[in-house]
Amino acid sequence: MRHPHMSLRGTTAGAATAAVLLAGTATGVAPTARAAAPAQPPATATATDALPGVRFVDITGDGGVVLKANVFTPAGADGSRTYPVIVLPTSWAMPQIEYVAQARKLADSGYVVVSYNSRGFWQSGGHIEVAGPPDIADASRVIDWALANTPADPAKVGMAGVSYGAGISLLAAGHDKRIKAVVALSGWADLIDSIYSGRTQHQQAAGLLSGAGYLTGRPSAELQQTMKDFLGSNLDKEQDMIEWGRKRSPVTYLDRINENGSAVMLGNAWGDTIFPPNQYAGFYEKLTGPKRLELRPGDHATSEATGLLGLPNDVWTNARRWFDHHLNGAANGIDGEQPVQLKSRSTGAYEGYPDWKSVGATQRKIAMGGAKTIRANVDSGANGGTVLLSNALDQFLKLPPMASVPLLPRAYASVWQSERYAETQRVRGTAKIHTTLSSTKESGTLVAYLYDVGPLGLGKLVSNAPYTFHDRTPGKPFAVDLELFSTAYDVPAGHRLALVIDTVDPLYIEHNPTGAQLTFSSPESDPSYVSVPLRDK
Template sequence: MPTRMRRANRRPLATAATAALLAALVTPAAAQPAAPRRSEPVYSYDDAVREAVWVDTGLDGDGDGRTDRVAVDIVRPREPARQGREVPVIMDASPYYSCCGRGNESQRKTYDADGDIVGMPLFYDNYFVPRGYAFVGVDLAGTNRSDGCVDVGGDSDVQSAKAVVDWLNGRAEAYTTRTGTRRARADWTNGRTGMIGKSWDGTIANGVAATGVEGLETIVPIAAISSWYDYYFAQGAPLYDSGPDRLSDHVNSPGARAACDAVQRELVGGAPRTGDWTPLWTERDYIRAAGKVRASVFLVHGTQDLNVRMQHVGPWWDALARNGVERKIWLSGTGHVDPFDFRRAEWVDTLHRWFDHELLGYDNGIDREPVADIERGPGQWVTSAAWPPRATRATTLRPGRGTRPGVGTLGLRKGRGTETFTDDRRLGETDWAARIDTPTPDKAGFTTVPLTRDLRLSGSSTVTVTATPTTPTAHLSAVLVDLGPATIRDYTDAGEGITTLADRTCWGASTPGDSSCYKETAAKTADVDYTIVSRGWADLGHDTGTGEGAPLTPGKPHTVTLDLAATDHVVPAGHRLALIVAGTDRGLIDPPADTPALTLDLARTSARVPFTGGPAAFARATAGSASHAPGATPLDGVSAPSTVHHVPEGGQ
């Protein structure tokens, strides 16, 4: 892993590791106790303290004249406080605790007659509380038992969670009731906090880390957003037919729905369907604030996640790398799935060791292990010492005309001529890939020769397209495809690569109101003739780099660079690598207002693809020559700086 950045002004560790260190200063070497390497379940879960507090955020999102308080449900071991010892905190801040539930079994919080937590979703409290951690479940502002309004990744969301970290470190006020005046103190914790969560929850962990708040030692974002613009748009092309207002309304508590009209109007007005970059998106772009991150980051994502797409991985990973943040990553072949449901035993063990290292200070060696775990096939995992590998180089591939229209070549030599296709909003990437060798009017496809050796792509690609449209609006899709048979996780199935079984396994202690036992899962697989490797989309009218779109001039060439999502994939020997350029990718982007035909200038169209071994590796795998290919520098992270996050001056 990269060298860990300096973390200043942290509260001291009050752990067995500290005790061992102090003992070493006063005890002869022969009598020194061994430093602990793993926390053990020595505390009672039955007797754990279960309580609720309301933390003052300092904000008044619902405009009622009072600062908002967010509900914080706590499960912590009772024994350490009795012994005068403090414990670290694992925290999941979520909007989903009452509306939708968490995890594969959609668990919601349950309470006793006094309003204290009985059932906490997920296994974190069952497993970690007996091992000397407190678990904290935070209702984001506007949800469940919290005041305020949901603003979908903005200041209210982030600050409502950050305020809890501040309270845990003695910098904010909390109260024993939602409206009362009796204060609650976090005198049972040393303030060292790790945030974890999937989807929106993990997104909030990213956002809080990007504030640089002291006391947040690590985050574990699972399938999380790093820039909310990229959740709704891809370089001006809309990914959904709705905006953040609909998501906010979905999770707001009934009281918040009645009080948050102003916030809803702001979400509508600040997220125009044109795909233009606005100040609303700047506020919700955590990548821009990555320089403030003090916490380490253990990132988990599915390479076939079509909800929170892999575009949220590359730029965030790059930015963290540039700022020297300690990082670790798991990449699965699933869609939007938690690692507890695709690699359960290994995940619980790895997460345990990660929190022991980051929050308890145990030297268990996890920081010296490979940075990346990557799923090559269903249940088949490999590791990588660095990610992407240090031998990775961006290689320029160029499309060329073939002997039939729309069926061209892909290699190192510069192409000539043109290819024309017509946007067909009824079709998408699977249709194009299935007919890659057939001339069709809806796409332009380009393929390498069959590879003579394996070729690994690792990181983010870009595709630069010069296209002449026939209409004032046009959307583009660029897709990299591995052409050849394979068995993959069936990410298009309802389970997105997993099947839920009837048997249960248990992970921690249980009480009558909170079981640690969960249904097991198995890989849901599919045999395919091709594998989608990476995707990117853009509105051709957003080709100026200003963040604002403009109508196209029919008959005039326009050049745009599409950012393809990060990935890690090996194209096996005997397979071919394909580049497809087309219009609307059905189900993944919305169509433009018109139905354009687009003519590609092949001499001004190219792909920059990160291969392990660079141009030479590609040349060897295709039995070609890389002598004329431009050199490239190693990638420290995923890619060169992304074009997606260029915001015009004055757009803050």
């Protein structure tokens, strides 16, 4: 059960983690037998004329649940020919009109587009299963309906979505061989690594998602219990929760996705506070079919948001190019570009790489020498910001979370700094920390931050990540290896990098018993360091 001293800071903390779970759970799995079976009889549908060029229909999903949907077809479609079809499951808590602007553009480009409200939300029936088996079965049912009721080509089926819709699309690609191409934006590949990274609950993100789920939908009983255990830090149920998340993670079905051969395009933001980019990058490396990875500045779904409003947006432009090539065979050059496309937070310029391993190929270590002890339970002032807001400010105004590094209280924050750099340091990829830790208590949480520190000591956040431990022997040192969230950031000449570690951050639920102290050391036989990935000149 939850440690009596574990802190859940405010009601949003609990709700928060739950929400993250919700989103992550969206990675549910569909029954293998159903996915492998031939297309089922078409589900019933009723249509009403509402907006020009769109039909609003009811599609019967798994178990008879009614899914509210809308359908766009190319102008002049008269049944004399077929068109590639794209299925769009909605994002978490979003209504069925979410993709109207992009669906119209796709239809104008020669696609049949069917967008549907995920079960449990808004007017669709059923309960929120967080991308569980019913959600994946729904995706196949919607494809069945499209093939039976629209001029859709059964050999040219694609799926796409943002956030929850991205997770469902990836999972469906591992369970329905008809899906030839996927575009998954701001989604997840590994639910646990997203919402429970470093064995730490991401409370603000969970609170946001949880609140939105209850306001716009109907959480299932299983989801409610899982959230209760997760938010309550019920360690007796930890393995059950991890298994629950594993079943809802596309990476679990990587072999099926690779066997089915879908062309997969992944897009995410460097500062995504719900689904951090690391787990997408790791998943991308393991895909064996046609693939593309795009990472940009911003937070959860902020990179593609303007496209949902119908405004020019390079994320959606590349999504259409991906479908044009892999469903229609268009020679548009996307297959000849470097498959890993990164947009720098500092310059806004795109950089191409042949694979993720080539990003940040050069490593520079900053020594974490000496022994430093900090007290827990007090926020030092070093923080990762506010969910959605802080990284959106970084995206649009280049204003990341900041802290005055010289003024951080050393009783509550340990600080290690590099020398001042004579040249710009182009940080690309995933910084990694290795250190030796001992605690006066059996449980605890630490949060690590990497700052770009200017001449006056003002630090701009480059990256961060949490780490939680349980059942450790008080006073006995143990090794800690922690990956910070991946990024692309330029540290100007004359600046330095600083690693800061404290124990409290409003983004995360912390597990520090009252009076706990953490000591970081660097044994001669096993030196401590932070390894910073740099782009070669």
